[in-house]
Amino acid sequence: MVIIKLAVRTLLRRKRRMISIGILVFAGTLLLVFGETFAQSAVWYSKESIINNFTGDLIVYSEKSKEQPSPFAFTTPLPVIGDIEKVTTWLTDNPQIDLIVPIAQNYSILSVERNNKKIELPLIYYAVDPVLYQKAFDIVRIQEGSYFNIDQASGTFLQGIVISQAQNERYRQSYDVTLLPGEKATFLGITPGGSVNAVNTEILGIFEPALFKNIFDYINFVDITSYAQLYNFTGVKTESLPDSYEKAFSASGEDDIFALAEDTGFDSIDVDTLESEVISGYTMIAVKLRNHETIAAIQQEIEAAGLGVSTAPWDQASGFFAPIARSLNAVIYTIVALIFLIVSFIFMNTLIINIIERTHEIGTMRALGSEKSFIRNLFLSETLVLNLFFGGLGIAAAFLLTVLLGPSGVPLPDIVSQYLIGGGNLPLLLNAKPFIEAIAVVVIVSILATLYPIRVATKISPLQAMLNK
Amino acid sequence: MSVVKLENVDKTYQLGETTVQALKQVSLQIKQGEFVAIAGPSGSGKSTILNLIGCIDTPTGGIVQIDGKDIRGLNDTMLTRYRREKIGFIFQSFNLIPVLSVYENIEFPLLLKKFVSKEQRRELVLHFIDQVGLSDRIKNKPSELSGGQRQRVAIARALVTNPLIVLADEPTANLDTGTGDRILSLMEDINKTNGTTFIFSTHDQHIMEHAHRMISIRDGEIVAA
Numbered sequence: 001m002v003i004i005k006l007a008v009r010t011l012l013r014r015k016r017r018m019i020s021i022g023i024l025v026f027a028g029t030l031l032l033v034f035g036e037t038f039a040q041s042a043v044w045y046s047k048e049s050i051i052n053n054f055t056g057d058l059i060v061y062s063e064k065s066k067e068q069p070s071p072f073a074f075t076t077p078l079p080v081i082g083d084i085e086k087v088t089t090w091l092t093d094n095p096q097i098d099l100i101v102p103i104a105q106n107y108s109i110l111s112v113e114r115n116n117k118k119i120e121l122p123l124i125y126y127a128v129d130p131v132l133y134q135k136a137f138d139i140v141r142i143q144e145g146s147y148f149n150i151d152q153a154s155g156t157f158l159q160g161i162v163i164s165q166a167q168n169e170r171y172r173q174s175y176d177v178t179l180l181p182g183e184k185a186t187f188l189g190i191t192p193g194g195s196v197n198a199v200n201t202e203i204l205g206i207f208e209p210a211l212f213k214n215i216f217d218y219i220n221f222v223d224i225t226s227y228a229q230l231y232n233f234t235g236v237k238t239e240s241l242p243d244s245y246e247k248a249f250s251a252s253g254e255d256d257i258f259a260l261a262e263d264t265g266f267d268s269i270d271v272d273t274l275e276s277e278v279i280s281g282y283t284m285i286a287v288k289l290r291n292h293e294t295i296a297a298i299q300q301e302i303e304a305a306g307l308g309v310s311t312a313p314w315d316q317a318s319g320f321f322a323p324i325a326r327s328l329n330a331v332i333y334t335i336v337a338l339i340f341l342i343v344s345f346i347f348m349n350t351l352i353i354n355i356i357e358r359t360h361e362i363g364t365m366r367a368l369g370s371e372k373s374f375i376r377n378l379f380l381s382e383t384l385v386l387n388l389f390f391g392g393l394g395i396a397a398a399f400l401l402t403v404l405l406g407p408s409g410v411p412l413p414d415i416v417s418q419y420l421i422g423g424g425n426l427p428l429l430l431n432a433k434p435f436i437e438a439i440a441v442v443v444i445v446s447i448l449a450t451l452y453p454i455r456v457a458t459k460i461s462p463l464q465a466m467l468n469k
Numbered sequence: 470m471s472v473v474k475l476e477n478v479d480k481t482y483q484l485g486e487t488t489v490q491a492l493k494q495v496s497l498q499i500k501q502g503e504f505v506a507i508a509g510p511s512g513s514g515k516s517t518i519l520n521l522i523g524c525i526d527t528p529t530g531g532i533v534q535i536d537g538k539d540i541r542g543l544n545d546t547m548l549t550r551y552r553r554e555k556i557g558f559i560f561q562s563f564n565l566i567p568v569l570s571v572y573e574n575i576e577f578p579l580l581l582k583k584f585v586s587k588e589q590r591r592e593l594v595l596h597f598i599d600q601v602g603l604s605d606r607i608k609n610k611p612s613e614l615s616g617g618q619r620q621r622v623a624i625a626r627a628l629v630t631n632p633l634i635v636l637a638d639e640p641t642a643n644l645d646t647g648t649g650d651r652i653l654s655l656m657e658d659i660n661k662t663n664g665t666t667f668i669f670s671t672h673d674q675h676i677m678e679h680a681h682r683m684i685s686i687r688d689g690e691i692v693a694a
Contacts, residue, residue, distance in 0.1 A: 002577070002580045005569075005573075006566070006568060006569070009568035009569070012568075013567070013568055056509050251505050360562070360564065361564075361566060361567070364558075364560070364564040364566070365551065365566070365577075366525075367523070367564075367624075368523055368547065368552075368553070368558065368577065368578050368581065369549055369550070369553025369554075369578060369581045369582075370549070370581055371546060371549050371550075371554050372545070372546075372549075374581070435636050461525070462525040462549075462552070463520060463526060464562065465525070465558070465560060465564055466516055466519070466520060466525070466638055
């Protein structure tokens with residue numbers, strides 16, 4: 001008790017000096033708590049926003065792919081998922097999976113006519129089932145026209161293209177072309193076989209993305225049926241393929257195939273048994289889970305199911321978006337660490353000055369019978385009292401700020417907000433962790449900052465008491 | 470019975486490359502209840518003798534016995550505990566703790582001792598405050614007291630633990646003659662009343678006259694005891 005009394009009174013006696021240090025401790029603690037609350041909220045909302053608007057919890061893609069899914073992999077699209085029906089059936093049947101959205105990511109040419117002249121416009125897009133996509137990701141805000149003119153009752157939609165407003169603006173600037181809903185166009189694509197295919201299409205709507213403008217300003221939407229037609233992803237299937245065809249398909253080399261051609265017993269296919277099959281061309285499937293915590297387990301299950309697919313969790317599939325929030329965390333921690341390092345050095349320096357000024361007093365205490373542990377505890381108490389008081393004020397201020405700003409969210413510059421959480425204010429999550437961490441940091445910094453000064457203080461001999469002031 | 474016994478004590482200090490011999494073969498004995506002055510000019514070795522008796526320094530050679538115990542070989546913690554139990558200090562510059570009141574300064578050595586209850590502490594502190602005549606200054610801080618009053622607080626603080634020996638290093642050096650006289654008289658009174666052994670250093674002839682016994686020292690050697 002006497003130590004605390006001495007500590008408090010000594011601090012009050014050196015008020016001005018201690019307040020200067022206290023202000024630094026206050027600022028450091030405030031930044032630590034508020035900064036960490038901000039960063040944690042950013043990480044949480046970034047994850048929620050990416051999962052809910054962009055990638056789902058995970059992306060399923062062909063195991064043949066050498067690259068991982070990325071929001072901008074349009075120039076090198078991922079390989080088509082082989083047996084899409086088998087994969088989607090497996091995913092839909094899994095009770096832990098809430099929704100799946102197959103997506104084909106590609107780029108093509110859109111040809112329009114202006115003044116009897118064909119103008120070819122580059123177009124990057126997601127080819128999707130518009131109904132499923134809208135159900136999973138409510139990102140499209142139609143400005144003109146419609147979003148595939150979906151009939152909610154029957155689940156049918158019109159074939160065509162929905163263009164982003166920013167893309168339309170870029171067409172205007174670069175090609176002097178402004179697309180309008182209802183306008184007819186030709187969709188051109190180079191098939192995997194190398195031929196150029198064309199499909200007549202229509203501009204159905206112009207949209208503005210609700211979030212992630214820096215992605216969806218560049219991405220347009222095409223219905224999957226038009227896409228499959230464009231790339232010849234439509235085939236036939238039959239239950240009764242003749243043996244000779246099976247042999248041909250399983251031929252190990254050209255010689256075997258030529259040998260089959262000379263086979264007079266080569267069976268013909270009964271055309272009536274053939275059924276048309278949409279292969280679709282989907283390159284990835286966004287999967288939304290009922291519980292985010294099961295991502296790793298579901299990934300393992302999918303990859304072990306022999307579906308010929310790989311998986312990437314949302315943070316890998318979102319490219320550089322997820323790491324931004326994590327980097328922000330690292331930046332905040334670095335700034336706070338620097339502040340506390342500076343506070344520690346200033347504190348250490350001030351304590352040493354105090355000790356030098358109080359050599360006589362410390363010597364007297366030692367002469368009167370104070371052990372070194374008393375001196376050590378005295379200086380530690382002074383530091384802790386000061387730091388916990390001002391640190392406590394910092395924590396209280398951070399709590400108030402979080403409570404006041406939390407519901408409406410912290411306004412951020414648009415560019416930061418877009419990359420961090422897809423846009424808008426960042427709501428703050430009130431979490432005990434930063435507050436507990438701040439108290440621990442203040443205590444640890446106080447102890448570390450007093451280690452050397454305490455060593456100096458405990459070396460003061462009681463002989464110092466005998467020296468004249 | 471001797472409470473202090475110094476036998477052939479040497480004390481040398483190393484100042485850079487120079488060795489300074491502060492005490493040379495000093496031998497002396499002080500009995501329980503004595504009121505002794507150690508006199509000599511500045512630098513003669515008075516304070517060094519007090520430091521050795523006060524267990525805040527150890528001899529280079531010879532034997533220092535306090536209450537029959539040889540202090541050679543005691544480590545810092547043991548010396549501190551021995552000091553706390555056996556010695557009271559009165560310093561030339563009073564050495565009061567500036568942030569504590571008169572009451573708290575006197576109480577301080579008791580707080581360092583274990584097993585002294587709050588009631589016991591209060592009783593002892595008030596007794597000695599009364600003995601040094603500062604009952605009306607209990608709550609004052611040292612900065613609100615005169616030099617004489619501060620030294621009275623220091624005397625009460627030295628006595629409150631009921632030490633075997635009270636060491637006073639030039640206790641009147643920072644006081645005017647009248648106040649110095651009154652402080653010495655107070656120490657004499659306490660010596661008579663409580664039977665506490667007082668050992669004080671001085672180079673002031675007037676103060677020496679208060680001593681019941683005088684030990685003269687010059688150049689680190691006892692010249693008269």
